[in-house]
Amino acid sequence: NPHTKTSEAPSPSASVAATTHAPTTHAKLLAWVDEVAELCQPDSIYWCDGSDAEWAELTNELVAAGTLVRLNPAKKPNSFWARTDPSDVARVEERTYICSAKEKDAGPTNNWMAPDDMKRTMRELYQGSMRGRTMYVVPFCMGPLDNENPMFGVEITDSAYVVASMRIMTRMGQAVLDKLGTDKNFVPCLHSVGAPLNEGQKDKAWPCNETKYISHFPETREIWSYGSGYGGNSLLGKKCYSLRIASAIAKDEGWLAEHMLILKLTSPKQETHYIAAAFPSACGKTNLAMLEPTIPGWKVETLGDDIAWMRFGEDGRLYAQNPEFGMFGVAPGTGWQTNPNAMRAIEQGNSLFTNVALTDDGDVWWEGYSPKPPAHLTDWKGRDWTSEAKEVSSHPNSRFCTPLSQVPILANEFDSPQGVPISAIFFGGRRASTVPLITESRDWTHGVFMGATLSSETTAAAAGKVGVVRRDPMAMLPFLGYDGGDYFAHWLSMQQRTEPAKLPRIFYVNWFRRDDEGSFLWPGFGENGRVLKWAIERIEGRAEATETPIGNVPAQGALDVTGLHLTADELEAALAVDAEEWKDEIPMIAEWFGKFGSTLPAELWTELDALKERLNKN
Ligand code: SAT
Numbered sequence: 001n002p003h004t005k006t007s008e009a010p011s012p013s014a015s016v017a018a019t020t021h022a023p024t025t026h027a028k029l030l031a032w033v034d035e036v037a038e039l040c041q042p043d044s045i046y047w048c049d050g051s052d053a054e055w056a057e058l059t060n061e062l063v064a065a066g067t068l069v070r071l072n073p074a075k076k077p078n079s080f081w082a083r084t085d086p087s088d089v090a091r092v093e094e095r096t097y098i099c100s101a102k103e104k105d106a107g108p109t110n111n112w113m114a115p116d117d118m119k120r121t122m123r124e125l126y127q128g129s130m131r132g133r134t135m136y137v138v139p140f141c142m143g144p145l146d147n148e149n150p151m152f153g154v155e156i157t158d159s160a161y162v163v164a165s166m167r168i169m170t171r172m173g174q175a176v177l178d179k180l181g182t183d184k185n186f187v188p189c190l191h192s193v194g195a196p197l198n199e200g201q202k203d204k205a206w207p208c209n210e211t212k213y214i215s216h217f218p219e220t221r222e223i224w225s226y227g228s229g230y231g232g233n234s235l236l237g238k239k240c241y242s243l244r245i246a247s248a249i250a251k252d253e254g255w256l257a258e259h260m261l262i263l264k265l266t267s268p269k270q271e272t273h274y275i276a277a278a279f280p281s282a283c284g285k286t287n288l289a290m291l292e293p294t295i296p297g298w299k300v301e302t303l304g305d306d307i308a309w310m311r312f313g314e315d316g317r318l319y320a321q322n323p324e325f326g327m328f329g330v331a332p333g334t335g336w337q338t339n340p341n342a343m344r345a346i347e348q349g350n351s352l353f354t355n356v357a358l359t360d361d362g363d364v365w366w367e368g369y370s371p372k373p374p375a376h377l378t379d380w381k382g383r384d385w386t387s388e389a390k391e392v393s394s395h396p397n398s399r400f401c402t403p404l405s406q407v408p409i410l411a412n413e414f415d416s417p418q419g420v421p422i423s424a425i426f427f428g429g430r431r432a433s434t435v436p437l438i439t440e441s442r443d444w445t446h447g448v449f450m451g452a453t454l455s456s457e458t459t460a461a462a463a464g465k466v467g468v469v470r471r472d473p474m475a476m477l478p479f480l481g482y483d484g485g486d487y488f489a490h491w492l493s494m495q496q497r498t499e500p501a502k503l504p505r506i507f508y509v510n511w512f513r514r515d516d517e518g519s520f521l522w523p524g525f526g527e528n529g530r531v532l533k534w535a536i537e538r539i540e541g542r543a544e545a546t547e548t549p550i551g552n553v554p555a556q557g558a559l560d561v562t563g564l565h566l567t568a569d570e571l572e573a574a575l576a577v578d579a580e581e582w583k584d585e586i587p588m589i590a591e592w593f594g595k596f597g598s599t600l601p602a603e604l605w606t607e608l609d610a611l612k613e614r615l616n617k618n
């Protein structure tokens with residue numbers, strides 16, 4: 001019972017009992033919990049066991065507090081609707097810090113503060129920040145608990161919404177504590193919404209603080225987050241641990257922690273390939289991961305929709321694993337036409353919906369959920385909404401949080417401690433011009449160049465302006481835990497860690513190219529299976545390509561467009577490489593590379609020169 005206080009005495013001595021009643025004897029963990037309790041002064045401490053009973057209790061409390069609204073069980077069983085404070089709706093990149101000991105190790109793409117300075121600043125904020133609240137201790141594991149070296153974390157948070165979300169997104173609870181034993185390493189993740197309650201003070205439905213810090217200490221593998229309850233800022237197992245901290249671990253240990261979906265593709269001949277794909281937030285990773293190919297006989301199964309950890313197997317190939325247990329997907333645009341498998345997963349319930357709209361019969365709705373909105377909705381700000389309204393009903397970064405186990409096409413290998421061998425890596429972004437539907441890299445170094453120069457128009461997934469083209473290397477710009485130049489060098493070093501022929505083939509895709517009228521040149525969604533097919537046939541040596549200055553594109557007739565309503569001109573426009581457009585990219589890439597100074601690998605400058613030369617010959 002989350003109300004059961006492990007402390008008999010009022011705060012600040014909640015800490016004493018944390019040790020006495022804790023369901024673990026892990027000395028380091030107990031000491032850390034004590035230390036945080038002493039600092040944040042919660043009313044009580046609660047150790048999460050991850051049980052159904054605990055979920056029921058927490059969600060009941062959140063309903064009572066007004067944070068959650070229970071949805072109609074006939075529509076979405078065991079599911080809830082949440083509205084955030086209107087100021088707390090996305091990741092806050094300008095408040096996100098990589099606090100490495102040396103500034104240069106954070107690189108030019110990250111905010112930096114010295115670890116001691118950041119800790120001093122944040123300790124002041126944390127001082128008494130949990131007063132009047134329960135402090136939850138959430139033991140979690142990223143990746144299967146059966147992994148040879150399970151990657152543990154413990155999040156301390158004063159938000160029950162975060163606990164409920166972490167239960168969906170990670171393997172969480174007593175089983176993790178048991179595996180953690182008495183002395184295994186874990187990443188301590190501290191989170192407070194920064195809204196202490198005075199005696200008798202009424203809580204807000206979405207407590208948060210104007211001051212926000214999302215801080216990472218890559219050397220000591222710690223995460224401190226303050227002031228925000230929004231997913232990417234508060235579910236610390238996700239971007240903070242599995243990308244920012246894990247990328248630093250991966251660099252030290254010789255593997256890759258990437259912002260990638262993982263899918264399994266089966267051909268009509270029952271040949272299987274695994275593909276990992278990196279696109280920036282809100283560019284369709286979840287849709288591609290759950291694709292229903294329109295071409296007969298081809299099948300996609302899902303392994304992950306956001307994060308891939310890739311390590312070398314004994315056979316020298318790269319094996320990928322999804323460290324997550326749930327999806328935190330962008331709701332708008334997700335519907336029966338665009339992603340039926342996500343809809344089937346959501347329909348089963350057991351989900352949290354944040355900043356979408358509520359229907360009058362207790363269901364959720366968002367733009368793209370169905371072709372026509374219901375006559376009346378309650379919008380994400382809690383206001384009456386009809387189709388006459390000037391604003392959309394759901395925030396563009398509104399989210400569904402749903403267990404991956406409910407995805408009907410989840411691959412059996414999802415839980416495999418070995419992971420799956422990756423045949424192809426896709427990079428991609430959202431570009432209205434210039435970038436063709438698919439390009440195959442010339443070799444690994446060229447593929448790394450493609451990833452390092454990935455560009456995309458910004459989306460609502462982060463606070464700030466939408467639709468601005470920015471470089472987003474490997475779709476990791478907001479998630480790099482160290483210097484970007486060192487990161488590119490790490491990618492290049494994969495060639496020295498195995499036989500290059502065993503590495504995945506790298507491709508670059510752009511589903512978002514438009515014609516002069518602004519219409520998309522390629523239909524996307526299920527039709528993207530055709531592009532996957534070409535890539536796999538390239539790997540198997542069965543598909544033709546045309547060499548262009550930027551890489552290989554499908555030769556005429558090589559991309560299977562059988563049954564697709566697309567004129568030859570449209571297809572040509574989708575695949576076109578315009579040397580003049582690309583020449584315009586060169587100075588932008590040079591400027592981008594210039595940012596990194598001496599850590600930018602010389603090989604990438606060589607690639608840029610070679611590209612320039614090929615374009616000039618054209
Ligand atoms: O907001 S999250 O970081 O959790 C999701 C995303 O932006 O990719």
Ligand code: MN
Nearest residue numbers: 259280281306
């Ligand atoms: Mn993401």
